[in-house]
Amino acid sequence: MRISRELGGEVARPEVLPAVSVGTFVRRNFEPVVLSVQVLLDLVVVLASCWVGYLLGERLGSVGASVPPEFYQKLAALIAAVCLVSFHAFGLYKPTKSLLNMEEFQAIFKATAVAFLVLFTLVVYLHSTQKTAAGPVFEVLVPLHRIIDLDINPNDISRLTLLLTFGLVLALMTASRFVSFKTIQLLHRRGIGNRNVLVYGTGDTARKLQRKFMIVPTLGLNLVGFVEDEAEKRDPAIEGSRILGRFEDLERLVGVHKISEVFIAMPEAPEERVMRVVSECERLGVVYKIVPRFYHLLAFKVRIETLDSIPLITRPDRRPSLMQAATRRVLDLVVASLVIVLFVPVLVVTAILIKRESPGPVFFVQHRIGRDGRPFPMIKFRTMHHHMSGDALAPRSSYDPRITRIGRWLRRYSLDELPQFFNVIAGHMSVVGPRPEMRFIVDAYSPLERERLRVKPGITGLWQISYARAAAIHENLDYDLYYIEHQSLLLDVVIIALTGFAVVKGSGAY
Numbered sequence: 001m002r003i004s005r006e007l008g009g010e011v012a013r014p015e016v017l018p019a020v021s022v023g024t025f026v027r028r029n030f031e032p033v034v035l036s037v038q039v040l041l042d043l044v045v046v047l048a049s050c051w052v053g054y055l056l057g058e059r060l061g062s063v064g065a066s067v068p069p070e071f072y073q074k075l076a077a078l079i080a081a082v083c084l085v086s087f088h089a090f091g092l093y094k095p096t097k098s099l100l101n102m103e104e105f106q107a108i109f110k111a112t113a114v115a116f117l118v119l120f121t122l123v124v125y126l127h128s129t130q131k132t133a134a135g136p137v138f139e140v141l142v143p144l145h146r147i148i149d150l151d152i153n154p155n156d157i158s159r160l161t162l163l164l165t166f167g168l169v170l171a172l173m174t175a176s177r178f179v180s181f182k183t184i185q186l187l188h189r190r191g192i193g194n195r196n197v198l199v200y201g202t203g204d205t206a207r208k209l210q211r212k213f214m215i216v217p218t219l220g221l222n223l224v225g226f227v228e229d230e231a232e233k234r235d236p237a238i239e240g241s242r243i244l245g246r247f248e249d250l251e252r253l254v255g256v257h258k259i260s261e262v263f264i265a266m267p268e269a270p271e272e273r274v275m276r277v278v279s280e281c282e283r284l285g286v287v288y289k290i291v292p293r294f295y296h297l298l299a300f301k302v303r304i305e306t307l308d309s310i311p312l313i314t315r316p317d318r319r320p321s322l323m324q325a326a327t328r329r330v331l332d333l334v335v336a337s338l339v340i341v342l343f344v345p346v347l348v349v350t351a352i353l354i355k356r357e358s359p360g361p362v363f364f365v366q367h368r369i370g371r372d373g374r375p376f377p378m379i380k381f382r383t384m385h386h387h388m389s390g391d392a393l394a395p396r397s398s399y400d401p402r403i404t405r406i407g408r409w410l411r412r413y414s415l416d417e418l419p420q421f422f423n424v425i426a427g428h429m430s431v432v433g434p435r436p437e438m439r440f441i442v443d444a445y446s447p448l449e450r451e452r453l454r455v456k457p458g459i460t461g462l463w464q465i466s467y468a469r470a471a472a473i474h475e476n477l478d479y480d481l482y483y484i485e486h487q488s489l490l491l492d493v494v495i496i497a498l499t500g501f502a503v504v505k506g507s508g509a510y
Contacts, residue, residue, distance in 0.1 A: 030193030031095045038093065038180060039084065045176045046083045049168035050076035057161030071156060079119060083169060086115040092177075099482050100466055101181050105494040108177060112170045119162075123154050178501075185218035194222040195260035198253060200277055202228050202243060205291050206265040216467050224257045229266060229273065247277070254284050261287045268293070300451075301485045320487075327489050328430065335431045335496065336424040343418055350381055350415060353406045360386025363419060368436035371456045376428040378436060379419040383407025414503050420459050432492040433458025434480040452480050455487065460499040 054072050087093065090111040092104060187193055199206045206226060213223045225242035227250060244253050253259065262281050266274060274290065281288035294313075305312045320328075340347075351362045364382040367375045384402040403411065410416040423429040429436070436457035445452075462479040483491070 046080045053165030062158040062160035083115045086111040116166045188220040197261045200227045201265040264290045336421040369442040381416040430456040430458045
């Protein structure tokens with residue numbers, strides 16, 4: 001509070017300075033604060049990896065006694081600089097995140113590998129340089145080379161220590177980012193750092209966006225309400241949500257509700273109507289995002305070509321190469337064989353418990369539809385009473401009367417899926433892929449839903465580790481389409497690792 005003083009016979013009234021709390025500052029500057037903390041955290045993780053790598057190398061005898069610790073301190077500083085630049089180059093400091101952070105986890109592996117190669121290049125080409133008889137060109141470059149001399153001799157570096165260090169960078173960065181993602185998601189769930197958004201439109205697409213905001217609150221988007229287009233016919237089904245106004249109210253709504261983004265969800269509308277909303281958003285200085293016409297087509301990888309000045313959209317060749325198919329098959333066989341060998345005691349004990357609790361077979365065998373629409377016998381541990389199991393929709397609750405007591409426990413930890421690794425070895429399934437459906441569900445597939453049949457079905461996938469896990473498989477097509485269009489060995493490894501976390505957590509099926 002400022003001290004009042006007498007001015008010209010009048011007493012100035014006390015003036016209260018605005019007090020900005022730390023919490024308010026964080027909420028108003030959420031993304032810059034998170035980015036700054038993330039960079040510092042990554043720096044700590046990289047330096048800690050260097051330190052632990054040095055200690056391990058020293059214990060294993062790979063660090064020579066003639067090399068002083070100060071040498072590895074210089075090397076650690078160089079590693080930290082190269083890693084942070086590489087992380088930035090691969091988009092690890094972007095404010096927007098991908099579906100279930102899949103691209104970020106893959107980027108960690110790629111950025112670490114590139115940083116490893118860049119470090120070796122720098123050490124080899126930027127160590128102590130002496131003038132040699134290599135011609136006049138080299139003589140001109142020697143002074144510049146000496147300015148950026150790293151004073152690190154590659155012969156003094158322990159190769160084992162360097163491998164251990166970057167292995168630790170990869171492992172600790174993955175764990176650190178996993179914790180960071182979960183922390184940011186928790187903050188968004190509590191409303192911290194969320195951005196207020198409007199959805200322009202009230203049709204089916206607008207309601208799909210609404211459901212996505214509800215299912216995934218960790219997107220950091222707070223849906224304030226809908227704006228109805230003049231040409232739209234109000235759908236009574238959306239009356240439960242807030243329709244805040246129409247086009248002419250957009251300026252007022254953006255100001256009153258402090259809107260950060262407007263989602264224009266009218267893919268079926270004429271271009272001039274969409275462009276009118278775009279122009280208004282640009283005039284107001286608010287970020288806009290458009291759900292395009294044929295947006296399901298754009299969910300695939302597409303190639304844009306031009307015929308003179310006319311843009312054309314086409315899908316590139318979708319067939320995997322022979323090397324990709326062979327690598328994927330090797331991964332399936334290795335993972336399936338390891339799981340079966342490691343879980344032999346669990347398989348035996350589970351079979352005994354199922355047999356003791358209720359009459360009927362140990363295994364439940366059901367024909368599901370695989371790649372290209374071919375049926376195959378899928379094997380699971382029986383989790384329901386024998387006379388109640390069959391071709392019916394899966395249970396939506398752990399209290400479903402069809403489920404046995406041991407079956408409830410098996411489903412919670414996904415142990416009923418273990419026999420499916422025999423399907424993987426037989427070639428019917430992959431470890432990662434869309435879940436196989438029953439015939440009567442596949443028969444009702446739309447052309448878009450039939451895209452799921454392009455690849456082998458899997459034991460686990462993006463849908464299994466997503467927030468939409470409680471809904472039916474065919475109701476969450478986005479996850480399968482994303483996987484099909486982006487499938488790679490690295491993505492499979494990431495999904496398998498996250499599935500391990502989900503199983504340990506006990507977030508399996510009902």
